[in-house]
Amino acid sequence: MATQLTMSECIDNCLNCHRICLETLGHALHQPTKPMLEAHLGLLVDCEQICQTSADFMLRSSELHQHTCKVCAEICSHCAELCSVFHEDEQMQACETACRRCAEACQQMALAA
Numbered sequence: 001m002a003t004q005l006t007m008s009e010c011i012d013n014c015l016n017c018h019r020i021c022l023e024t025l026g027h028a029l030h031q032p033t034k035p036m037l038e039a040h041l042g043l044l045v046d047c048e049q050i051c052q053t054s055a056d057f058m059l060r061s062s063e064l065h066q067h068t069c070k071v072c073a074e075i076c077s078h079c080a081e082l083c084s085v086f087h088e089d090e091q092m093q094a095c096e097t098a099c100r101r102c103a104e105a106c107q108q109m110a111l112a113a
Contacts, residue, residue, distance in 0.1 A: 005109075007058050009105060010069070010106060011058050013102045013105040016098055017098045018052045018055065020098040020099075021079065023095075024044055024092060028044070028092075043075070047099060050076075054072040054106060058109070065109065069109040073102075076099040076100070076102045077100075080099035080103060
């Protein structure tokens with residue numbers, strides 16, 4: 001059973017995922033032997049941006065943070081699935097892990113009353 005995360009922990013997960021998605025994007029762009037689908041590169045950008053936005057909403061105590069957290073959870077889950085395909089790539093696996101953590105944390109924030 002998952003424990004309830006604090007908003008501060010969710011913010012930390014969002015900021016970490018934002019950072020790792022940006023690093024993964026740079027990594028992917030410099031891997032000529034492992035071409036990435038354009039859609040996957042776009043999803044990495046979408047993921048890092050929604051993570052930053054979600055963290056921003058929580059940091060300023062926006063009453064609408066549950067909405068951004070819901071979208072963030074959905075995008076992070078999708079990004080994690082795409083990253084999981086690259087089993088042999090350490091950076092992609094780190095991205096998958098960060099995205100899954102962020103998705104779980106944001107899902108909890110989205111459901112919090």
